[in-house]
Amino acid sequence: MVTREEAERRQLYDARHALATHEATRVVEAEAVGTDYGNAGFTTRAQADLLADLLELKPTDRLLDVGSGAGWPGLYLAGRSGCSVVVSDISDTGMVQARRRAAADGMSDRARAVVATARQLPFRPEQFDAIVHTDVLC
Amino acid sequence: MRAKLSVLRAMRRLLRPGGRHAFTTIHTPPDLTPAQHRLAGVAGPPAVAGADPAELLRRAGFSGGRAHDVTDDYLAVSIAWRAARVRHRDELRPLDPDVFDDRLQRGAHEAEALRAGLLRRTLYVATRPPAG
Numbered sequence: 238m239v240t241r242e243e244a245e246r247r248q249l250y251d252a253r254h255a256l257a258t259h260e261a262t263r264v265v266e267a268e269a270v271g272t273d274y275g276n277a278g279f280t281t282r283a284q285a286d287l288l289a290d291l292l293e294l295k296p297t298d299r300l301l302d303v304g305s306g307a308g309w310p311g312l313y314l315a316g317r318s319g320c321s322v323v324v325s326d327i328s329d330t331g332m333v334q335a336r337r338r339a340a341a342d343g344m345s346d347r348a349r350a351v352v353a354t355a356r357q358l359p360f361r362p363e364q365f366d367a368i369v370h371t372d373v374l375c
Numbered sequence: 376m377r378a379k380l381s382v383l384r385a386m387r388r389l390l391r392p393g394g395r396h397a398f399t400t401i402h403t404p405p406d407l408t409p410a411q412h413r414l415a416g417v418a419g420p421p422a423v424a425g426a427d428p429a430e431l432l433r434r435a436g437f438s439g440g441r442a443h444d445v446t447d448d449y450l451a452v453s454i455a456w457r458a459a460r461v462r463h464r465d466e467l468r469p470l471d472p473d474v475f476d477d478r479l480q481r482g483a484h485e486a487e488a489l490r491a492g493l494l495r496r497t498l499y500v501a502t503r504p505p506a507g
Contacts, residue, residue, distance in 0.1 A: 256474065261466035268459040270452055279452045279496065280399060284445060291500040292395045301389060355382045363391045368398075370386075372496075374379050374428065375401040375420040 243354050250328035254307055275307035275334055280371040285310040288369055294318035298366040303355050304373035308335030321347035327354050383435035390503040397500040400428050404495050411493055418488035437501035449496035450489040457482035
């Protein structure tokens with residue numbers, strides 16, 4: 238059951254992710270934060286590298302990225318470490334873009350994108366080796 | 376606060392014992408006055424106020440928590456977003472004028488609040504205890 242606040246947030250994020258496909262938005266993202274994932278947040282590539290190091294990700298790991306938007310930083314972390322990843326977000330549009338990015342990066346066999354709220358994560362217990370999220374709790 | 380704790384507890388259940396958890400969050404520093412809290416609430420993200428994230432992590436059953444202050448980077452990136460948007464105003468604003476104007480205004484408030492020490496961004500790393 239999605240709350241009214243979550244439904245409003247989904248609508249807002251869907252609209253933002255739709256804007257992220259425009260060339261001007263991509264240029265601004267690259268200039269501001271140095272990424273090309275439709276990232277509109279504050280996690281730079283250097284911080285994503287720090288997250289990967291702190292999580293000590295290995296190719297055998299299964300990573301969950303909650304509130305991943307269009308796949309940042311989860312897909313990047315999986316690409317860097319070779320682990321498998323599930324990225325999740327409340328935005329359908331963001332998850333469609335994450336699937337496209339995973340396919341473009343040749344990672345479809347080890348990357349899944351799941352539409353879900355952080356409050357109701359539809360996964361079995363104890364199935365992830367690592368969890369990451371950036372600015373979801375605020 | 377209950378919602379944040381509930382989300383952290385759900386994440387703990389999804390991790391195998393010994394699993395690792397890393398995240399960033401934007402929050403208010405301790406000891407703000409009520410007036411400063413209100414300003415931080417306007418300038419920061421919607422759920423910026425509340426309990427100390429390190430305390431929430433502990434209450435959710437994580438251990439070995441370490442914190443890295445990334446507030447300086449947050450300010451630098453906030454300024455960089457605003458500057459890039461201003462540079463590309465002519466291409467960006469026509470896409471959605473309301474979103475563009477809102478982001479520019481929020482960016483200014485955010486940088487001001489950061490300079491005044493009303494907001495922090497911290498990177499936390501913790502583990503689910505092996506026997507937990």
